[in-house]
Amino acid sequence: MSSPTLSPSALESLLGPWRERAAGPAYRSLADRIRLLALDGRIAIESRLPAERELAARIGLSRTTVTAAYRVLREQGYAESLRGSGTRVLLPGTQEGGGLLPDEGLLDLSRATLPATHRIADAAQHAAAELPAHLGDPGYQLRGLPGLRAAVAEYYRGRGIATVPEQILITNGAQHAISLLARTLLRRGDTALIEQPSYPNAITALRATGAKLLPVNVTTEDGWDEEELLRLLRADRPSLGYLMPDFQNPTGRTMSDPFRERLTAAARASGTVLIADETTAELNIDRVIAPHSLAAHGSAVLIGSVSKAAWGGLRVGWIRAGQALIRQLAEARPASDLGTPILEQLTVTRLLDEWPEVLAARRDQLAAGRSALTRGVTERFPAWRVPEIEGGLAAWIGLGAPRSSALTLAARQEGLLLAAGPRFGLAGALERYLRLPLGLPEAELGSALDALARAWATLDGSGSPARGRDAAARYPVL
Template identity: 55%
Template sequence: MASLSARALALLLDRWRDTDKPAYAALAERIRLLVLDGRIALDTRLPAERELAEQLDVSRTTVSATYADLRAAGYLESLRGSGSVAKLPSRGIPAGQQPEPGLLDLTKAAMPATPEIVDAAKRAAEQLPAYLGDSGFDPIGLPVLRQAIAARFTKRGLPTDPEQIMVTIGAQHAIALLSRTLLVRGDRALVETPSYPHAYEALKGAGARLVPVTVTTDVGWDEAGLEQAIQRTSPSLGYLMPDFHNPTGRSMSAELRERTVALAERHGTVLIADETMAELAIDEVESTLPLAAYGPAITIGSVGKTVWGGVRIGWIRAERNVIQRLVRARSAGDLGTPILEQLLVANLLDDFDAILATRKTQLRENRDRLVTLLAERIPEWEVPRVAGGLTTWVNLGAPVSSQLTLAARSVGLQIAAGPRFGIDGAFERFLRLPFGHNAEEMERAVDALAVAWASVGRHPVSVEAGYLAEVV
């Protein structure tokens, strides 16, 4: 069973006293949010009352009351011999599960399914009998799909052979497989911050020590910091999102891609480029070649963002020897990608440009609607106008993202607090907002945010000079 030390929990709690609530209630509320937000994993043993009280410089009575409050609400369970363990009440929402009825979920950067899926599925069903004579366990991918993915890379300016492609069960599966295959416990892994939280989890699960590099909405990548991180730590692996970065929406310039790939090659760093957002341009932007076109790099992608999250197909593009190594390692985690879904995606890729054109129109309308609504109802927020992707990284102007998340939940909206996308509790001043929902849902979401924001505003947070600069 995993355990959380008093010091580690104190770092996650951060500024939990900034409220007019009694100490035990404020502490319980903050721990509850950490559980809901996934920053305290379920079944994790929390520190003993005495240890946490000493770490937070409060009385043991306060911590005892906190734990009692959490137990009564179903967020903590006391097990003989195991101490106090993080749980979710029956009404809670574990990560990856559907929200309770009536709760609008904005934690996922995704869109509804493209209508072309239906015809593609019908054709896939008709094609399936030709494959029923085989075992059905496919660790590398059907030749027809690998050829289609390779052709797509070639069309984008990166010549690719089918032998350089492995088909996976989505992009997250690809990240996890690469992490456990290419990393040795204790290796350093370069990551952007903020970034995709499940990538952090996969890398940490493989034993990596994370080396962060900052990405901001105004200037993009901290180029000096990126160069220093690679030169000083020589990370074994680097995980980057160079196209419509999640959550900031920024894209790397061609010059930065070239310099980064060259620097990584000199220091023995294997770069992984996450391209799940790469073809979701909204505005007319200057075309940039994939990162791997500038030198050695592994590319991952999927149809989860472009087609539908319910179609669990992704891929890895790498040199043949890396693909062979991944195939050998894969059986420890799974036995292959479903055949029917592979056929479905192969059919969709025949007319992928038309699907992307429709998505571009939808996303432009959705983005503009969200920007307009927020400007009208919460004008004090800084809302970047991103050129592509599915998310915008909103600056709230105060470190209250976690408080806002709890307030929004009470009015029917589930959102992910900014620290979910950082390391060790950073980004309390930010909120990731996806814009893949329809007009009615976006109206409802912004209405709920406005109500939640007003609620948080009635309990202002005291911010010392310099604090915001320290957490961003």
């Protein structure tokens, strides 16, 4: 397979405003920035970098500077020259590109996940006992097992959202749901509205369709920029809007009911399909209330998953939509997969029977995680801003300075993985933020925050990263 080529304008946009904060020679800063983009997945390994002369012209540097930056990347093992066909991005020590999972032994603050709920083993045993009844079927169920579709429909009815099983399609997790919806509803050149910051893998899936993404800001202080969101719906009439109305990942904000009403009315008027990703919607810490789903206010498509409340390893999620769209999605599905494993679907059917208990156990875990994180960050970083956290799996921390990428690079040298703020946005925005997870055990969190403090101390006043050996891990943000 030939390697993807980064155009000068695509790389310029990924680089963001790197020079405003750079200290030291420009070629070093440029190399540092490209190295971070490769490490945290924003530049695909094996991509070809733009030709030196073209990049230099695009970003207003001399060709010598770009040549020197590429040389540094080659020396550090982050690039190789291909005779006659430019420069390819690599990870050190691998000619094949890196693994996608963090190396053993690294501390990890990049993932907002929790270990499995203790109820999984029982539910899986129950599922195994039920499996023989299904072994006479071919096992390919494009819409999902009828029993699980019925259980999910009942779960929505329990939340006050009238639903029949024909409105449910079972997926291999919420990410699969996002990607299936994106490629079914979007064509190259369409527009899609997203929050900024948003869930990074959703940004990737939406971008992969060739749609133009329209970002709307969400902040921990003020929530959604409501007027801008409504204006974009009116002015651009986007085909799709991907939103997380409850415990938005990563800001943790929840939309007000009056705004949900205005939003669904505006989307109806503009013909926009609103998608509410509710993967983290039930992770209330303080309140024990069902979320006021967008579907209660209009015809939004809902995405659900058991990954956060129960376990990501089950890989089961779903889409709730009108029956016509469910049919369309089932028809589009075989291009990527032919159904969700039956044993896992049986396990989830059982888990949904005891969902209130599963959620209650999570609430206790997250409450403890929130206290430990808030205390740990406030003690070590008095100038950082830790927001009020009502639910969800993460805290969107304000660093008070645009240093998130630099901190992420410096943290590598302390054996710590971070997800830099810009991974949650478009075109290099969000350098002033860092997402930290609530789910780490307290001892591990303490060591990780100590490593973070050491990394922070190595940044100079301008936020330049320290240099040295990187841990060559590349990983998805969850």
